[in-house]
Amino acid sequence: MHAQVIRLESTKEKMEETNTAESVETAYPGTPETETQEPAKSAKREPNRERNRGVALRVLLPFFTFLMVLALWSFVQTKIAPELPTPSQTWEHAKEVLAHPFYDKGPNDLGIGWQLLYSLGRVVAGFGLAALVGIPLGFLMGMSINIQRAITPLVQILRPVSPLAWLPIGLLVFKAVNPSAIFVIFITCIWPMILNTATGVKAIPQDYLNVASVLKLSKLELARRILFPATLPYVVTGMRLSLGVAWMVIVAAEMLTGGIGIGFWLWDEWNNLSVPSIIVAIAIIGITGIVLDGIMGLVQMRLDYTKR
Amino acid sequence: MAQYLELQKIGITFKTARGSFRALDDINLKVEKGEFISLIGHSGCGKSTVLNIVAGLLNATEGFALLKGKEVKGPGPERAVVFQNHSLLPWLTVYENVQLAVNKVMGDKTKAERKDWIMHNLKLVHMEHASDKRPGEISGGMKQRVGIARALSMEPDVLLMDEPFGALDALTRAHLQDSVMEIQAELGNTVLMITHDVDEAVLLSDRIVMMTNGPAATIGEILDIDLPRPRERLQLAKDPHYHQLRGQVLEFLYQRQMRPAA
Structure with a gap:
C-alpha cells in the first residue's frame, strides 16, 4: 500500500522501523505487518500513511533539489562556461582525491x-x-x-x-x-x-x-x-x-x-x-x-x- | 512584650524619571505568631511592596519592620518568600531546588538528615513523586507546590507569599489553598500573604488587611475572620457568616476604594 509513495529502498526500511515501533501490540519487532492483523490496524493505517508520506517527502525533496543543481551545472557547463568540469568528471576526481586523504609527500604535497x-x-x-x-x-x-x-x-x-x-x-x-x-x-x-x-x-x-x-x-x-x-x-x-x-x-x-x-x-x-x-x-x-x-x-x- | 512581627510607620518613596512617587504611607501592623494574614487591595496599591519590605528585598524610606524584636535588614531565609511565578531554577530538579535552600539553611546537619528533610517537605506539598523532574516537566500548580516546599524547608519565622496562586487556574488554586490550610494547621506557620482574590482571603486568613488605593497607599481597614477552623470550602459556601465577611471585603474594595480607571 505504501509502496506507491516510496521509491527509495532505504526509506522504505526506515518506515518499516517506525511502523513496528509504533504498533508493538500488534506486530513483533522486525516482522513486517501483514494483512491478517487487520482489526486493530484499520484505525492506525491513515496516520501511518501520513507519516510515511512525510518521511518520503523529507528525503525526496532535497534529492530533487540536488538533481536540479546538477542539471543547472550541466547546463552552464555546456552552454556558458565549457571550462567547468562536468558533474561526472568532478565525481571521478573526488574519488581520486578522497581515496588517499592522508598521503604525505613532503610539506608541499599533503593529502x-x-x-x-x-x-x-x-x-x-x-x-x-x-x-x-x-x-x-x-x-x-x-x-x-x-x-x-x-x-x-x-x-x-x-x-x-x-x-x-x-x-x-x-x-x-x-x-x-x-x-x-x-x-x-x-x-x-x-x-x-x-x-x-x-x-x-x-x-x-x-x-x-x-x-x-x-x-x-x-x-x-x-x-x-x-x-x-x-x-x-x-x-x-x-x-x-x-x-x-x-x-x-x-x-x-x-x-x-x-x-x-x-x-x-x-x-x-x-x-x-x-x-x-x-x-x-x-x-x-x-x-x-x-x-x-x-x-x-x-x-x-x-x-x-x-x-x- | 514585643510583637512577633511588627511593621512600624512604614513609608516608601520611589525615585522615578518623572520625579518621586510616594507608594506607601504610614503602614502599621502587628502580627502574632501563628497568625495567617492576607493583604488585599487593587492592583498597583503597593501590597507587593509591603511584602518586599518585610522580605528585605526593598528598603523602606521611613519606618521599619521588626521580627521577634529585631529590625529587618536585608533578605534572609527566616523570612522565606513564595514568589508569584514560583521562581524555581529551571536547570535544577525539584529535589535540587529544595536542596539549594536546605543546604544553605541547614549546612550543619548531616547529608542523610538533609535528604530526609528535603523529602519531608516535598511530602508536605504532595510532590515527593516528582523529585527528579525539572520545573519544565511539571504543571504550574506543581511548580508552585515546590516553591512552597522550598520556602517551608527553610523553617521560616514568617512565610511571605506574594500572590502565590495568582497564575493558576481556579481548580488548581482551590487545591493548593486546601494544601496550604492543611500545612498551616500542622506547622502553625506565621503567614503574610498578598492576594487580590476575596474568597481566597476569607478562606485562608485569620485577619484580612485591606489597603487603600495608591499613591500613598495605607491600611484602610483590618477585618477579623472569626470562622472556626478547620474550614471547609463547601461548608463555608452555605455559611451566612462567611458571606457576610466576604461582603464586607467586597464593599471595601468596590465601594469605598473604587478601582481607579485601569
Whole structure:
C-alpha cells in the first residue's frame, strides 16, 4: 500500500522501523505487518500513511533539489562556461582525491585529510582562546555597568571589521603564518562570545536573583549556582555562532597565508587550474561546517536547560 | 512584650524619571505568631511592596519592620518568600531546588538528615513523586507546590507569599489553598500573604488587611475572620457568616476604594 509513495529502498526500511515501533501490540519487532492483523490496524493505517508520506517527502525533496543543481551545472557547463568540469568528471576526481586523504609527500604535497585537520586545528585553537578570554570578559561586562561602559565602544567599533583585516597585524606581531591564522580566528570568535555572554548575564530574571538573596547566597555561590547556569544557554549560542563564522574565515585566511590548510589547498588548486579540486574542496568545506555546527548543537542539547 | 512581627510607620518613596512617587504611607501592623494574614487591595496599591519590605528585598524610606524584636535588614531565609511565578531554577530538579535552600539553611546537619528533610517537605506539598523532574516537566500548580516546599524547608519565622496562586487556574488554586490550610494547621506557620482574590482571603486568613488605593497607599481597614477552623470550602459556601465577611471585603474594595480607571 505504501509502496506507491516510496521509491527509495532505504526509506522504505526506515518506515518499516517506525511502523513496528509504533504498533508493538500488534506486530513483533522486525516482522513486517501483514494483512491478517487487520482489526486493530484499520484505525492506525491513515496516520501511518501520513507519516510515511512525510518521511518520503523529507528525503525526496532535497534529492530533487540536488538533481536540479546538477542539471543547472550541466547546463552552464555546456552552454556558458565549457571550462567547468562536468558533474561526472568532478565525481571521478573526488574519488581520486578522497581515496588517499592522508598521503604525505613532503610539506608541499599533503593529502586533503591533512589540509582539513590543519584548518580545524587552527579553528579550535583560536576558538578556544577566544572562549577563555571572551566568556569571562562577557561575564564582567554583564555584572558591572562600569565595565560595560568601558568596553562597549571598543567592541562596537571592532566588531564590524572583517577579521581578515587583522591578518597583517598578526603576521607583523607573530612573524609566522600559523599563529597569525589562529589570531584571526580568535578575533572572529571573541565578539559574539563577549556580547552573548554579557546579554545572558543581563537577561537573568530578577526572580532568580531574589531567590539568591533570600537564601543569602555568597558571591561565589551566586555565580556558580545561578549566574553560570542561567547564562549558559546564551554562552553556548555565542560559541555556536562564532564557530560557524570561524570556519568561513579560516578558508579565506589560509588563502592569504598559504602553507597548509583547506583554504590554501583550494587556492593552490586554482593556481594549478584544477577546477574539479575546487568543487571538491567547496563540498568538503560545507560538509565540515555542518558537522561542526552539529557538534555545537549536541553541546547545546547537553548544556542548555531550555533545550532539554 | 514585643510583637512577633511588627511593621512600624512604614513609608516608601520611589525615585522615578518623572520625579518621586510616594507608594506607601504610614503602614502599621502587628502580627502574632501563628497568625495567617492576607493583604488585599487593587492592583498597583503597593501590597507587593509591603511584602518586599518585610522580605528585605526593598528598603523602606521611613519606618521599619521588626521580627521577634529585631529590625529587618536585608533578605534572609527566616523570612522565606513564595514568589508569584514560583521562581524555581529551571536547570535544577525539584529535589535540587529544595536542596539549594536546605543546604544553605541547614549546612550543619548531616547529608542523610538533609535528604530526609528535603523529602519531608516535598511530602508536605504532595510532590515527593516528582523529585527528579525539572520545573519544565511539571504543571504550574506543581511548580508552585515546590516553591512552597522550598520556602517551608527553610523553617521560616514568617512565610511571605506574594500572590502565590495568582497564575493558576481556579481548580488548581482551590487545591493548593486546601494544601496550604492543611500545612498551616500542622506547622502553625506565621503567614503574610498578598492576594487580590476575596474568597481566597476569607478562606485562608485569620485577619484580612485591606489597603487603600495608591499613591500613598495605607491600611484602610483590618477585618477579623472569626470562622472556626478547620474550614471547609463547601461548608463555608452555605455559611451566612462567611458571606457576610466576604461582603464586607467586597464593599471595601468596590465601594469605598473604587478601582481607579485601569
